[in-house]
Amino acid sequence: MGIAERREAGKKRMQSLILGAAMKLFLEKGFDNVSIRRIAEKIEYSPATIYLYYKDKSDILFALQAMGFEKFYTEQQAILSEKDMWKRLRKHAKVYLSFALKNPEYYDLMFIMRGPVKKMKEKKEWEIGRRSYEFLKKNVKEYMDTGYLKKTNLDVAAFAFWSLTHGIASLVIRDRCIMFPDNHLNAIIEGSLDFVMESIAKKKQ
Amino acid sequence: MGIAERREAGKKRMQSLILGAAMKLFLEKGFDNVSIRRIAEKIEYSPATIYLYYKDKSDILFALQAMGFEKFYTEQQAILSEKDMWKRLRKHAKVYLSFALKNPEYYDLMFIMRGPVKKMKEKKEWEIGRRSYEFLKKNVKEYMDTGYLKKTNLDVAAFAFWSLTHGIASLVIRDRCIMFPDNHLNAIIEGSLDFVMESIAKKKQ
DNA sequence: TTTATTTAATGAACATAGTTTAGTATATAG
DNA sequence: CTATATACTAAACTATGTTCATTAAATAAA
The missing domain is CATH 1.10.357.10 (Tetracycline Repressor, domain 2)
Structure with missing residues (x-):
């Protein structure tokens, strides 16, 4: 797998890591109690990182x-x-x-x-x-x-x-x-x- | 009108002042763009005042x-x-x-x-x-x-x-x-x- | 191997939110 | 004229979404 593809795959991996954590939190805590910061915390990244993978x-x-x-x-x-x-x-x-x-x-x-x-x-x-x-x-x-x-x-x-x-x-x-x-x-x-x-x-x- | 009643009336007046401003803002700006602070601003009181008339x-x-x-x-x-x-x-x-x-x-x-x-x-x-x-x-x-x-x-x-x-x-x-x-x-x-x-x-x- | 460049990640900050608290005037009561 | 209750607010606390300058790491070029 070429390097561009690996990057692409990494990006997809990260996106689904974020989505998975987000959904898990929504199910656990309800929509009102889930923030970008909590999602970031859950996946052990900084809040700013999430904005590299989702616009908002x-x-x-x-x-x-x-x-x-x-x-x-x-x-x-x-x-x-x-x-x-x-x-x-x-x-x-x-x-x-x-x-x-x-x-x-x-x-x-x-x-x-x-x-x-x-x-x-x-x-x-x-x-x-x-x-x-x-x-x-x-x-x-x-x-x-x-x-x-x-x-x-x-x-x-x-x-x-x-x-x-x-x-x-x-x-x-x-x-x-x-x-x-x-x-x-x-x-x-x-x-x-x-x-x-x-x-x-x-x-x- | 006795003094207790006047107070009661004042309270009602203030409550409907708040409600009126709130609804007007909701109609103008949509629910997502109206905060307690904006309501307060509209009626020219401090945000804290609103909490004297509504719990939250x-x-x-x-x-x-x-x-x-x-x-x-x-x-x-x-x-x-x-x-x-x-x-x-x-x-x-x-x-x-x-x-x-x-x-x-x-x-x-x-x-x-x-x-x-x-x-x-x-x-x-x-x-x-x-x-x-x-x-x-x-x-x-x-x-x-x-x-x-x-x-x-x-x-x-x-x-x-x-x-x-x-x-x-x-x-x-x-x-x-x-x-x-x-x-x-x-x-x-x-x-x-x-x-x-x-x-x-x-x-x- | 060393240097330059791109990429990934973040800390710190900004603006805004809901809400609470301690305190200040003002009006009323004694 | 003092004491008390009332109306109000400034400032602070916590939390939010989002941005930006900066650093660390990976890759490319020399």
Whole structure:
């Protein structure tokens, strides 16, 4: 391996060292309690060093968001094994929500936090987000084509599906469900999904 | 007016001076660019003075959140003039969304930001939030009773309605709709609402 | 091998943040 | 006229993101 490549590899190594430490800290301490300085301390480098590998903090959040989208995209592939489109529609919602609630930090980065937005907009084409949306659309199209979803504009139906699942996820993650007793919340969430899905979907029989 | 009352009135006056300045700054500069120090500067007091009237920053956010809920609650009363429950259901969603998109800062404080949560949980009964939720439930019950909404558990149906509208609002407010061209977004939102509402609701005829 | 140059890393500093404390005027009470 | 309570603030403390001049280490040139 040539010297330029080694340098490049070293750079990548350092970047993922930083990302790993950052994410670990976020999971342990929560976003509000993680600073560049703490990340630096964790990896035993000076704070200034981090700026040699990431332009600013928002750049780190953006990179972590990308990791979240990667994980999200991978886990979502599980729905494809379900060939019954009605069941897949339900599974789709379940998988979405389950990702959100099991990985609230990633979900927050992906769909709620302001931090990564600047970088998202800088990109002319924000591929990783686009890919997730295209996956959603592709499946919604199939739900529609197989007659389980009322026909309408594809973006409209996809956005409706997304809004519902995101709404649930973000209300829970951002602590807006405190009026429901903890032991009821799960049933309410499941019930809401059922309620809408079974109404939205024109269940053939 | 007795002296104790005058003091009390002065305290209230000062509190609303602070709140007013804070909100004005939030609207002008955005949440990230408003500090206690800037609020103090705006009202021409020292930063320390603010702490005589609010325990901490989160306390100020909580107070502003309450103002938001007040405004929200008031504006929502408009739906009651609609006696046709099917139309009211649609209007309800419209009014909710319209509040969110016309007052994104208030909406953020009410349903997205972490800032006010600590105080929300401290209260044994968070009346102002509870009141809004009860209003939602009361109306959802009427939609159900008049046969425009499939019968199910009340909390479930209310949460479903809320999740959908909140999902739309929060995706827009937190800039997650950048894949839609600006001039399409509105139609997609409206379309999604129509799509779900007309599916969810068992439109009598 | 010695010297010059690029690269990696950092210490110290800057600006700003939330918050606390000790202290100073000012108004009220005795 | 003194004592006490009230309203306010300057200054400090801790912590943040970020920058810059400088040093140490690795590489290239001589």
